[in-house]
Amino acid sequence: MNWERFKSLYYTNPKLGLSLDISRMPFPDDFLTTMQPKLQQAFADMAALEGGAIANPDENRMVGHYWLRNADLAPTPELKQAITSTLDAIKDFTAKVHKGELTAPGGVKFKEVLVIGIGGSALGPQLVNHALGRLKGGRDKLRVSFFDNTDPDGMDYVLKELGSRLKQTLVIVISKSGGTVETRNGMLEAAAAFKAAGLDYPKHFVAVTGAGSKLEQVAISEGWLARFPMWDWVGGRTSELCAVGLLPAALQGIKIDQMLAGAAAMDEVTRKKSLRDNPAALLALMWYWATDGKGTKDMVVLPYKDRLLLFSRYLQQLVMESLGKELDLQGNVVNQGIAVYGNKGSTDQHAYVQQLREGVNNFFVTFIEVLKDRNDASLEVEPGITTGDYLQGFFLGTRDALSEKNRHSITITVNEVSPRSLGQLIGLYERAVGLYASLVGINAYHQPGVEAGKKAATGVIALRLKIADALKAAGGREFTAETLAALLNQPEKTELVFKLLEHLAANPAGHVKKTVQKPWHESTYAWQE
Numbered sequence: 001m002n003w004e005r006f007k008s009l010y011y012t013n014p015k016l017g018l019s020l021d022i023s024r025m026p027f028p029d030d031f032l033t034t035m036q037p038k039l040q041q042a043f044a045d046m047a048a049l050e051g052g053a054i055a056n057p058d059e060n061r062m063v064g065h066y067w068l069r070n071a072d073l074a075p076t077p078e079l080k081q082a083i084t085s086t087l088d089a090i091k092d093f094t095a096k097v098h099k100g101e102l103t104a105p106g107g108v109k110f111k112e113v114l115v116i117g118i119g120g121s122a123l124g125p126q127l128v129n130h131a132l133g134r135l136k137g138g139r140d141k142l143r144v145s146f147f148d149n150t151d152p153d154g155m156d157y158v159l160k161e162l163g164s165r166l167k168q169t170l171v172i173v174i175s176k177s178g179g180t181v182e183t184r185n186g187m188l189e190a191a192a193a194f195k196a197a198g199l200d201y202p203k204h205f206v207a208v209t210g211a212g213s214k215l216e217q218v219a220i221s222e223g224w225l226a227r228f229p230m231w232d233w234v235g236g237r238t239s240e241l242c243a244v245g246l247l248p249a250a251l252q253g254i255k256i257d258q259m260l261a262g263a264a265a266m267d268e269v270t271r272k273k274s275l276r277d278n279p280a281a282l283l284a285l286m287w288y289w290a291t292d293g294k295g296t297k298d299m300v301v302l303p304y305k306d307r308l309l310l311f312s313r314y315l316q317q318l319v320m321e322s323l324g325k326e327l328d329l330q331g332n333v334v335n336q337g338i339a340v341y342g343n344k345g346s347t348d349q350h351a352y353v354q355q356l357r358e359g360v361n362n363f364f365v366t367f368i369e370v371l372k373d374r375n376d377a378s379l380e381v382e383p384g385i386t387t388g389d390y391l392q393g394f395f396l397g398t399r400d401a402l403s404e405k406n407r408h409s410i411t412i413t414v415n416e417v418s419p420r421s422l423g424q425l426i427g428l429y430e431r432a433v434g435l436y437a438s439l440v441g442i443n444a445y446h447q448p449g450v451e452a453g454k455k456a457a458t459g460v461i462a463l464r465l466k467i468a469d470a471l472k473a474a475g476g477r478e479f480t481a482e483t484l485a486a487l488l489n490q491p492e493k494t495e496l497v498f499k500l501l502e503h504l505a506a507n508p509a510g511h512v513k514k515t516v517q518k519p520w521h522e523s524t525y526a527w528q529e
């Protein structure tokens with residue numbers, strides 16, 4: 001590649017220990033200049049947001065995740081106090097758990113944490129747990145596992161892993177709204193498991209939720225061990241650096257002050273109004289150029305580091321829930337967004353990189369390079385060559401192989417994976433998403449699209465109950481999906497009735513017996529006790 005272009009476009013910040021290479025994005029010479037007016041407007045929007053403007057107009061909310069790592073920026077003394085006192089409470093709670101001053105009943109020391117949450121209430125904690133656990137090779141103070149779905153078998157798997165250590169388990173139920181059904185279900189399943197083991201579950205349970213939420217009410221009425229706040233001015237997908245992410249991380253033994261310091265340092269840099277000094281602005285402009293400001297190309301995130309495996313999944317929510325919007329701020333239909341996927345290199349080279357090099361050219365890659373290989377000395381797998389040399393070799397080789405075929409890429413280089421550098425990466429992408437949203441004129445801080453699926457699911461559950469009632473009342477009479485839908489007066493929902501019957505028949509709790517017939521849609525279903 002072109003060294004002169006690289007020299008002129010390479011952003012490097014030794015203080016942060018982070019560099020950004022956009023030289024493999026072949027934008028025209030005048031692109032950065034022509035984007036200046038839009039970019040300056042994005043900076044102005046961002047300054048207003050950080051100053052406490054209602055940056056999420058649809059929900060009439062401020063957007064304050066940047067205050068979490070510099071409480072002095074909070075627009076009122078009350079908000080500043082809320083941030084600092086919560087941080088103190090997290091540290092105090094954690095210290096007591098670590099010292100064994102706060103224990104499970106019977107003085108049993110907590111050794112395990114089970115986090116129950118979904119979306120923004122799980123992805124950040126999962127990323128941090130995976131990236132920063134056992135960082136120095138030792139054991140974590142507490143081991144963290146997750147319920148992040150309403151999949152019964154998934155929960156059984158985690159509970160089996162915990163086994164008899166349930167009595168040493170602290171459960172953190174995280175839900176900003178406090179009404180998310182998957183999380184409620186996880187909480188009920190966990191509580192049932194504790195009860196079945198003869199354990200007094202409220203003495204193990206902690207809530208992280210918004211004031212007045214259903215979850216908070218349950219936690220209060222059942223006398224849970226502790227509660228930590230979640231505020232309406234922090235979005236789920238930007239909540240890693242409030243109690244949502246900090247509490248599990250601190251309990252695990254991760255240095256949360258360093259995560260906060262990393263994010264704060266990145267915030268300072270990404271507030272700079274001069275483009276060449278602002279890696280988030282450079283990133284946002286590259287997304288704009290690569291995708292025509294319309295999401296025409298996908299963002300493939302490829303960290304060459306096992307510890308960063310979950311970063312692409314974390315970014316998937318941050319980017320897609322923020323940018324994937326039907327309407328712009330003026331109410332025009334724009335169907336914006338950028339699709340994000342990826343796992344890690346060089347593993348993915350043996351999976352989908354074939355298509356990246358030779359197939360449809362509908363993506364740009366963001367490589368994440370980590371300079372430090374490991375803590376200890378490395379084995380030579382060939383004379384003078386380590387496994388880490390190979391990891392870098394595959395990264396550089398793949399990058400070149402893609403460039404040769406006009407497949408564009410950005411590279412972010414960090415010195416190491418650490419609480420500080422992860423805080424920086426989170427801060428970098430939060431800012432880039434916010435700036436990009438301004439460039440394309442959308443609200444990055446709401447998620448109206450997820451409601452439709454939730455409402456439809458409620459309808460499905462209601463129909464499931466009606467089906468069970470009707471079959472039971474029919475006392476063993478057999479129905480096809482069609483005849484049952486007709487009986488329920490909902491012939492337009494026959495497909496849904498079929499899907500529900502199939503699930504009921506597959507599970508003992510469904511009390512439905514299926515008799516297979518030919519053709520398949522003449523199969524019958526009847527109630528069975």
Ligand SMILES: O=P(O)(O)OC[C@H]1O[C@](O)(CO)[C@@H](O)[C@@H]1O
Binds near residue numbers: 175176179236321
């Ligand atoms: O923290 P809560 O309120 O349970 O929400 C979990 C997730 O669900 C969503 O609202 C989407 O349904 C996300 O935005 C959020 O991170």
